[in-house]
Amino acid sequence: MSGIGLWNIAHQDPERTAVVDPGGGVVTYGELAAEADRIGGGLQALGLVPGDTVAMLLPNGADLLAVEFATLQTGLYSVPLNWHLTAAEIAYILRDSGAKAFVAHERFAETAAASAGEVPHLFGVGEVPGFRPLAELDGPLHDRTSGALMVYTSGTSGRPKGVRRPLTGADPYAVPQVSQWFFGLFGLTAEDGHVHLCCSPLYHTAVMNFAVISLQLGHPVVVMDRWDPHEMLRLIERHRVTHSHMVPTQFRRLLALPEKVRTGYDLSSMRVMIHGAAPCPHEVKRRMLSWWGPVVVEYYAASEGGGTLITAADWLNRPGSVGQAWPGSRVRVLDPDGNDAATGQPGTVYLQMGDATFEYLGDAEKTRQSWRGRMFTVGDIGYLDDDGYLFLCDRKSDVIITGGVNVYPAEIEGELSEHPAVADVAVFGIPHEEWGEEIKAVVQPEPGVPTGPELTAELQAFLAGRLAKFKLPRSVDYVEELPRDPNGKLYKRLLRDPYWAGRQRAI
Template identity: 65%
Template sequence: MAAPVTTIGLWNIAAERPELLALVDPDGTEVTYGELTAKANRYARGLRALGLNTGDSVVVLQPNGVELVAAYFAAIQTGLYVVVVNWHLVAPEVAYILADSEAKAFLAHERFADVAVAAADEAGIGAHTRFAVGDVPGFRRIEELGAGEGEGRPGPRTAGSPMLYTSGTTGRPKGVRRPLTGADPDAVTPQTTWFFGIFGLEPFDGHVHLCGSPLYHTAVLNFVAISLQLGHPAVLMDRWDAEEMLRLIERYRVTHSHVVPTQFRRLLALPDDVRAGYDTSSLRAMIHGAAPCPPEVKRRMLEWWGPVVTEYYAATEGGGTAISGEEWLRKPGSVGRPWPGSTVKVLDDDGEELPPGEVGTVYLRMGTSTFEYHRDKAKTEKARVGDLFTLGDVGHIDSDGYLFLHDRKSDMIISGGVNIYPAEIENELVLHPKVLDVAVFGVPHEDWGEQVKAVVQPAAGVEPSGELARELLDYAATRLAKFKLPRSVDFADELPRDPNGKLYKRKLRDPYWA
């Protein structure tokens, strides 16, 4: 019987037990710790050979897969900033990130060839620093990166960092760039084990992670990277599918995942016999965040999977809250209490802290952590009050210290002087069986300033019609106060959400205000 691994950290695990399973690629290929670190080492040697030095940036435009994970760890061990780009962006948007991050290398994938070529040309990325998985005109094949540069680890080795770009739902994305620590990349920081400890995840405790969302999303990338550092194999999905997720849970005895409410709704929409046909008893921590979850959806998931459904509220910039399934049943609708070391306060418009139960803007802080929006001092300062920062969310804290979110401040509707929170209305309408997705926002009104508009994506097989609009309005009237009711309903084939569930409400709202 093989000796157990005793030291956490990707390269430490690879040194002790190189044959251990690290990743399952979306195509089913199983990749060991030894194979993953060998690829990460080769890419790192290649980036050094290109002239990249500590503090430089590399941009990655790739789908979920071993190549992306290897590129990430190559940067992490060579003191580089790694920017994993949202592959839904168009070429000018990718070019902006290439330029803004001052990228010294660009690693793409043939699936996004047209965007990659146009973006690299617009940003002026040198031909010798362009590499691609597969064939992309003007790009060298990824197999050439580090080829002929010897074996073993690159030098010098020092900890790099992800450079995370905010989603850009209210304008151009901004990079969150943290100072490099100079730490040994083999050493796993106490914050890493502490963060997984919030969810009851410990090193080498038999956990298996399932990644069903794109790795360009901050939390998704963090969960895969930390899982690998703590000895938890990661099963990667390319494009998420509800039944395929259940199959993978059963096949690999998955214990934890990072999911979003949109996925919950689609899992619940599966026929009862399909849901009952898969063994999900291995699940121990199904963690969700990134977008608000309608309380009734959360309750149904808890009834199906049991109290393994854990919620958190957090920010790329640092700090957050968490709540277990058991706690949520006592405090339905809450996103939990602050993490250890995290500060959460609700402030009024003058920056004064509000008492329990009063609604204001939610502010966060994680220990003494600092950040800045890359090349945007004004945005950094606007988001802060003292050493606290805000994402612009509105909520209240109850007398037991539990945070309840109402909505984003920018989404709040003020109609006739009354504050209306769209999320409350969305949480009711989405429960109607003929509704797959819904967005609520304010549109101009001559007398009231704003009135409530709902845009609905009908469920499969349901045709939009005036009759359906009236049915939904009548339904809403049985569940909401009159002043909160939508005054009209429009329909859309699909709402503009990213794969992590985040709704680009601005794209729906702007035409009404044009």
């Protein structure tokens, strides 16, 4: 290939497959670039200028990617919205981001219409009351300059905030060196033969970035609308998929497939299966490595930037680690006084990625608290070993302080998840008059497993041989399903907050 970048490839090889939509339809590079040009020119004709914001409430597919590339070449910030949010939650993000245009799909028409508020320009894919058809958005494209993705944090504490980076003023036809470098970490280049499978919602930072960079490097992107483990295996075989991005929840569901199904597909095309976004129980990781082999690679990062990576071989030598800092990135673990914590001692994890910077839109105090010099934290607690491998303990806001001792729920969750009766688990602190907090576990049992005092006693006995007594849950509740988003993130606050209503946690 003589060039990379969406528009360069569209010019050189317009019939090359860019996107395979969920329904199986093929969108070529020429078609995707033309749609991005049309939408981008239309946004400029409406008066949008670099630094303005476009919000998208769209399902996975070529429409969403076309709008994304339209913003990437017109200096606009794009805000992909989580379509699980309520109208009130979306309305807040639209106001907070200052969205000048809002593009929504008819699947979410009711929510879109109820949340649009004062956004001046509304466009719909399909029938959305009060929204003009997206097909009407058109105009001559001029003054190309690179835009940026602005994803809103999940809001595990307080209102979500947009992670906003300065615009670079770069030529959007040129693929950023950092994108090529990032894919190079996983052995992915611009060579022919790579195919990406997008199997999670594109409103997540990593999912969008993997799809966009794949397209920029000439890798066709096969898009799933709603993830299904059996369908994923079929698509890998059908399209000879080479790389994808997954979360541990998806690993669990793949491993739950009948053996005949799991072994019934040719997965030999896979070169790297990248996973992150949530802690992966050790046993789940071992089983995936046993099945898929060394192609399973883990990373730790944040929407805000920076991160670590660990190969399958390194993980087997250091189970539970999320790896060493990326080249050009830096990881430090600091104690409460801002000094480097001793090896093996937990502290706050700080990251640095070159000279990259960001702000939380409209929250100067949160931005200030996140930075220490040129390094930032998202509030994770972890420790480094002698070789600089990072091990995560938990998110600072989730740490339980019981009797003055810090307890990390992720450790307890990891142990409980290895019990055969446990499909999923959340551990958190609830108020206790004497200790401050006591430990509660909420368990999603495997299908058909009876719950009650006998199972609780069995789980507590199981943990007693693995954890110190002060780490054992004092009570266990059972639910049909834990509140997770499609990318595997657990909304623990939905379980914990009712216990703390009217009270103040120490953290």
